[in-house]
Amino acid sequence: MRTPWQSFRVDLGRAPVRLWSALGRLEAYGDVLRSLPAAAATRAPKWRDLAARATFAAEAAAAGQPFADPDAAAVVAALYGGIDRDADAGQGPLTPQTLCADNAALAEFARAAGLLGDGGGKGGGASLADQLAGGPGSWGRLSQLCAWLNGPEFEPEKGEHVQTAVIKALGAHLFLLRLAPFRHCNEAAARLAGYRILRTAGLPAAAAHLPAVHFAATAGRYGELIAEAAESGGATFAFIGYAVDGIAAGMRRQILELGAAQQANAWRDTVADAFDGRTRAGDARRRMLVEALDGEDAAVRIGRLRYLTPKLAEAYARKSAKTLSRDVKWLEERALVQRTLHGVRVLRAA
Structure with missing residues (x-):
């Protein structure tokens, strides 16, 4: 199963220790994200938009025009949405038919967006023969590639599910670029194929977008290494x-974002519970105080608390320092704030 480049194989037997260490981090980060699919999905739209722009980075650069149209990005994002639905439905192994269908959709869009120039060829009803660069030979190579990707080399060992999926996605990316089976959009097809593989392996959408986003963000280095x-x-x-x-760094950022979001949600729930059923003016003032204090990065001296926001200053305009002190004590008793040597701060759970 040889190509002009090498056999279909990604041999990590002689990989440097640094790479194995990075793969270990990748596995740990991926396990965290896979354990929180619902939370990770809340960030998917942000990453999907970034990946939509990254998908056609090479084609846009070759055409000499930026891919920045929000409507165009939405169309590409819809392709990713279709892959998400396939993954949620339990999509089977990668097939040449799937790769060709993805490439046809990518090429049709690139043609409409003017990324293919005068050599864009037929649109709409272009046949498979028009789509493939080498006719039956390209179809045969795609079939061989899919057989390799679906074969025993990528059966994950225990504790290596995430890293195996990532290596598989990277292998697909490298070989699709080398084989260049399509007349157009081989780069975009390689990025989309990697996304399919990672989503099918169970990674949340936000994490599965990371390779395309990383490659586009570091296009110079990416081109050199390819x-x-x-x-x-x-x-x-x-x-x-x-x-x-790059993928591991992106996963770590996502975990930190998700952790901060979860903490913020838990904090809002805690504040809401503390004021549940309390409708008096003093309760509204105290809630306004703790919510204003939550926006501060450091403890605030008690004398400055009333001036944190214009609305808070208005609420305390006719109130004494003793009233403010009592309000702080009320919040302390409900474990919402804490007095320190430097002032008052919100008391979130770690």
């Missing part, structure tokens, strides 16, 4: 290390 892999006869350690580092 060229290096091709010119060296298939040495892929540098590219895989670069990709894994």
Whole structure:
């Protein structure tokens, strides 16, 4: 099963220790994100928009025009939405038919967006023969590629589910670029295929978008390593290390974002419970105080509390310092704030 580049194989047997360490981090971060699919999905629209723009980064650069139209990005994001539905429905192994259908949709969009220039060829009802660069030979190579990707080499060992899926996605990316089976949008098809693989493996949408976003954000380095892999006869350690580092860093950022969001949600629930059923003017003032204090990065001296916001200043305009002190004590008793040597701060659970 040979290509002009190398056999279909990603051999990590001689990978440097640094790469194995990065794969370990990737596994840990991925497990956290996979355990929180509902939470991760809340961030998917942000990442989907970034990935939609990243998908056609190479095609847009070749055409000499930016891919910045929000409506255009929405169309591409819809392709990702379709893959999400396939993944949720338990999509089976990757097939040549799936790859060709994805490429047809990408090429049709790129043609309409003017990214293919005068060589865009037929649109709409273009046949498979028009779509494939090498006719039956391209179909055969796609079939072989899918057989490899669906084969035993990518059966994950215990504790290696995430890293195996990522290596599989990167292998698909590298070989689709090398084989270049389509007349147009091979780069975009490679990024979309990687997304399919990661979503099918159970990674949440936000995490599955990370390779495309990382490649587009570091386009110069990405291009250098893709060229290096091709010119060296298939040495892929540098590219895989670069990709894994970027994906792991993105996962870590997502985990921090999700943790902060969960903490913020829990805090809002705690405040809402503390004031449940309380409708007096003093209760409204105290709630306004704790919510204003929540926006501060550091403890605030008690004398400054009444001036945190214009509405808070108005609420305390006719109130004495003793009233403010009593309000702070009321909030302390409900474990919403804490007095420190430096002032008063909100008391969130760690």
